[in-house]
Amino acid sequence: MSTVLAGHGLVKKYGSTTALADVDVEVRERESLAIMGPSGSGKSTLLHTLAGIVRPDGGQVLLRGERSETGATPAEAWGRIDNLGENRLSALRRKRYGFVFQFGQLLPELPAEENVALALMLNGVPRKAAVERARRWFAPLGLEGLEHRRPGQLSGGQAQRVAIARALVGEPDVVFADEPTGALDQTTSTEVVQLLTSATRDTGAALVMVTHDADVAAHCDRILQVRDGRISGHSQFTVA
Ligand code: ADP
Numbered sequence: 118m119s120t121v122l123a124g125h126g127l128v129k130k131y132g133s134t135t136a137l138a139d140v141d142v143e144v145r146e147r148e149s150l151a152i153m154g155p156s157g158s159g160k161s162t163l164l165h166t167l168a169g170i171v172r173p174d175g176g177q178v179l180l181r182g183e184r185s186e187t188g189a190t191p192a193e194a195w196g197r198i199d200n201l202g203e204n205r206l207s208a209l210r211r212k213r214y215g216f217v218f219q220f221g222q223l224l225p226e227l228p229a230e231e232n233v234a235l236a237l238m239l240n241g242v243p244r245k246a247a248v249e250r251a252r253r254w255f256a257p258l259g260l261e262g263l264e265h266r267r268p269g270q271l272s273g274g275q276a277q278r279v280a281i282a283r284a285l286v287g288e289p290d291v292v293f294a295d296e297p298t299g300a301l302d303q304t305t306s307t308e309v310v311q312l313l314t315s316a317t318r319d320t321g322a323a324l325v326m327v328t329h330d331a332d333v334a335a336h337c338d339r340i341l342q343v344r345d346g347r348i349s350g351h352s353q354f355t356v357a
Pocket residue numbers: 131134135136154155156157158159160161162163
């Protein structure tokens with residue numbers, strides 16, 4: 118499997134705190150990668166740096182395949198993204214990345230289907246087409262019939278499934294999930310992580326997920342252990 122996203126020699130400091138100290142990480146096509154470690158070890162900083170939200174003080178973030186107008190992806194084109202201007206970086210995040218956060222972060226005033234469609238509309242897809250594409254995600258994620266509910270009328274697990282639809286609807290190359298099950302009970306966590314890993318894999322995207330929950334991480338193909346801003350361990354599962 119080839120690499121889609123890589124961080125080389127990543128360093129991030131906040132004052133006298135070193136959040137990342139020379140981290141190397143590679144994310145392979147279609148794989149799911151869990152990042153685990155104690156609180157304050159640098160997990161979120163690593164995810165945010167790979168996602169183009171936090172700029173590293175040292176090292177590089179490289180993303181494979183700059184899309185051409187036709188959508189063709191030259192296999193070996195690598196783009197360094199940590200030094201892009203803010204506008205290009207935010208366009209890249211919208212077009213090539215999907216995000217799932219701990220608390221869905223859905224817009225409370227919009228029905229579920231419009232929360233999903235909005236991700237496409239921000240990329241220029243007309244409203245009607247965006248809503249149609251958004252609706253297709255509801256049945257596969259077990260959300261049929263909930264299209265018109267507002268986030269306040271959904272359970273925590275349902276809201277996270279809507280957030281998964283929103284992350285995937287734009288066919289991203291990489292999905293980033295920061296404690297996506299952190300606010301859910303154990304049974305709902307398992308359901309959500311199973312859907313997140315399988316739906317992401319089905320679309321061909323890679324998944325990078327921060328979690329403190331070993332049961333959740335065990336659904337991923339690989340686990341990176343982070344400690345004091347460094348990779349302290351690495352395990353691989355054989356997931357079919
Ligand atoms: P984790 O996700 O493993 O809990 P973080 O990546 O959030 O760890 O944080 C790593 C270290 O960097 C911690 O010591 C944290 O306090 C510090 N840190 C993270 N973000 C900031 C910030 N915006 N300002 C100052 N310090 C920060």
